[in-house]
Amino acid sequence: xxxxxxxxxxxxxxxxxxxxxxxxxxxxxxxxxxxxxxxxxxxxxxxxxxxxxxxxxxxxxxxxxxxxxxxxxxxxxxxxxxxxxxxxxxxxxxxxxxxxxxxxxxxxxxxxxxxxxxxxxxxxxxxxxxxxxxxxxxxxxxxxxxxxxxxxxxxxxxxxxxxxxxxxxxxxxxxxxxxxxxxxxxxx
Numbered sequence: 001x002x003x004x005x006x007x008x009x010x011x012x013x014x015x016x017x018x019x020x021x022x023x024x025x026x027x028x029x030x031x032x033x034x035x036x037x038x039x040x041x042x043x044x045x046x047x048x049x050x051x052x053x054x055x056x057x058x059x060x061x062x063x064x065x066x067x068x069x070x071x072x073x074x075x076x077x078x079x080x081x082x083x084x085x086x087x088x089x090x091x092x093x094x095x096x097x098x099x100x101x102x103x104x105x106x107x108x109x110x111x112x113x114x115x116x117x118x119x120x121x122x123x124x125x126x127x128x129x130x131x132x133x134x135x136x137x138x139x140x141x142x143x144x145x146x147x148x149x150x151x152x153x154x155x156x157x158x159x160x161x162x163x164x165x166x167x168x169x170x171x172x173x174x175x176x177x178x179x180x181x182x183x184x185x186x187x188x
Contacts, residue, residue, distance in 0.1 A: 014074065015082055032075065033058075036082055042147045043086040045128040053089060057082045072157065079158045087136045094132060130180035132163050134173055137161075141169035142177070 004069050014026035033054060039052045064088050066078060113185045137159075144155040145166070155170075178185035 010074075014068075014070075016070065017062070020066075025065075028073075028074070028147055032078055035075065036078055039079060039082050039110075039148065040086060043082070043143050044089055045124060049089060049153035053082070053085055056085045060085065076158050077156075080160065083140050083159070087140070090132050090139070126181060127177070129178050133180065134176055138169050138173040141166050145170045146174075146182065 012022045013027050017028050036057055037050050037054050039049050040057070041047060044050070045054065057078065060080055064081075068074070070169055072080075079135070089112070134142070141155065141161075144150045144158055150157075150158065152163045152166055155166045159166060161169070175185050177183075
């Protein structure tokens with residue numbers, strides 16, 4: 001539970017971390033690590049990638065921390081950094097998949113093999129593959145709204161885009177995902 005002077009403590013820790021104080025940076029890491037890890041897991045769907053991505057997010061955050069002006073909440077700022085790291089991760093995965101497909105002489109489209117895994121894993125993998133094929137901005141809006149459960153105002157702040165843009169991108173992502181997954185799409 002945070003007391004009234006908890007905000008003062010948060011500001012003090014942030015200022016110390018901005019000056020390079022390792023103990024303060026450690027406190028920020030401890031406060032935000034689990035939140036960032038959950039966000040990354042929902043964005044990439046690969047538990048084995050989360051620890052590395054968490055490290056990348058905090059390395060980037062601590063490198064840029066002296067320039068953090070406090071225009072946004074620290075959690076929102078970290079969300080934006082995590083989103084950028086996730087974008088890089090998806091790009092890297094696509095490049096790796098293409099290289100592996102070329103090396104193995106496989107077509108670049110994944111082949112369905114219903115006996116390869118359980119139905120739930122196949123569905124999840126199919127969803128994340130469809131997410132990977134979305135343009136970055138559509139995927140980020142969809143994840144913020146549908147997976148993270150953010151309202152439009154919070155998603156707008158986290159993604160740095162107007163509310164109407166986030167709403168459009170989310171709907172467009174839903175359309176494309178439904179088409180990719182063979183599901184009917186109804187605009188609500």
